[in-house]
Amino acid sequence: MFLEPELRPNPEEEKLRYLHHENDVNDLGYQKFSSPITSAVLRDFTPSDKGLDFGAGTGPVIAKLLTDKQFNISLYDPFFHPEAELLEQRYDYIVCCEVIEHFYSPSKEFALLKRLLKPGGKLYCMTDLYHEEVKFKSWYYKNDPTHVFFYHLQSLEHIKNKFEFSKLSIEGRLITYSC
Numbered sequence: 001m002f003l004e005p006e007l008r009p010n011p012e013e014e015k016l017r018y019l020h021h022e023n024d025v026n027d028l029g030y031q032k033f034s035s036p037i038t039s040a041v042l043r044d045f046t047p048s049d050k051g052l053d054f055g056a057g058t059g060p061v062i063a064k065l066l067t068d069k070q071f072n073i074s075l076y077d078p079f080f081h082p083e084a085e086l087l088e089q090r091y092d093y094i095v096c097c098e099v100i101e102h103f104y105s106p107s108k109e110f111a112l113l114k115r116l117l118k119p120g121g122k123l124y125c126m127t128d129l130y131h132e133e134v135k136f137k138s139w140y141y142k143n144d145p146t147h148v149f150f151y152h153l154q155s156l157e158h159i160k161n162k163f164e165f166s167k168l169s170i171e172g173r174l175i176t177y178s179c
Contacts, residue, residue, distance in 0.1 A: 001130060001150040008104065009145050015079045017146050023059025030061050036174040037095050037124045038065050044122060047071045049092035054113065055099030056081050062095050090118045096125045101147045107162075114163040114179070123165075123177040127151055151175075 009017065024030060031038075041051065041062075051073035053063040058080055063073045073095075075081040094113055103109040113123055128141045130150045141147060156175060160168040167178040 001136075001152070002148055005104075008148050011079075014146050017144075018057055018079060023057055023061065025059050025061045025064040027061075030059070031065060034061050034065075034097050034126070036172065037097050037126055038062050040122075040124055040174065040176065041066060041071070041093055041095065042069065045071070045093055050074075050089075052076060052086065052089075052091045052094045052116065054094050054096050054116075055102065062097055087112065087116065089116070091116055091121060092118055093122045093124065096123070098126055100125050100151065101127050101141070101149055103149050106149055106159075110159050110163050114165070114177075117179050119179055121179045125175040125177075126173045127175065128173060129153065129156075129170075 008014075022030075045051070047070040049072070051066065051071060053060050053073055053075050054077075056063060056075040056077045060075050060081075063075055066073050074083075074086050074089075076083060076086045094116060096113070100106065100109070117123060130136070130139075130141075130152050136142065142150065153170070156168055156170065159165070160177060163177075165177040165179060167176075169176040169178070
């Protein structure tokens, strides 16, 4: 499911919306919300591994928490951390916390993310999944005008197969693709 292109915000509107997000990296609630990804990285990788926070936004809480534990993680965001040279490197893990629902071209973005991962790498994503029990008309997640693409279990399986990830794991809002 996706928002028709003519209904999507323009880049200025999109950036302004992100600036209004309250993403304070020191907020304990925000840290707890993103903890599924942080915990997974801490479980699966070491400080010597190289990570990327893709779509880090204005409050890169995961990168802050991992950096506090001496992890090596870079920030990329097209609006707030647009270091294009980071998209020419390869990573052991990539985190995308509440990012994939903003992809205007999911196929293009997942192809990029897969290319950026080293063999044995992992892509950690968090988003709210659509399923048949969701009443779309009253679903809170669709109300953010920057949420333009919604994922279902079938679309996640399609991504796994199309981009040749070796494994897909879903634990609540945490989606993990393995190379």
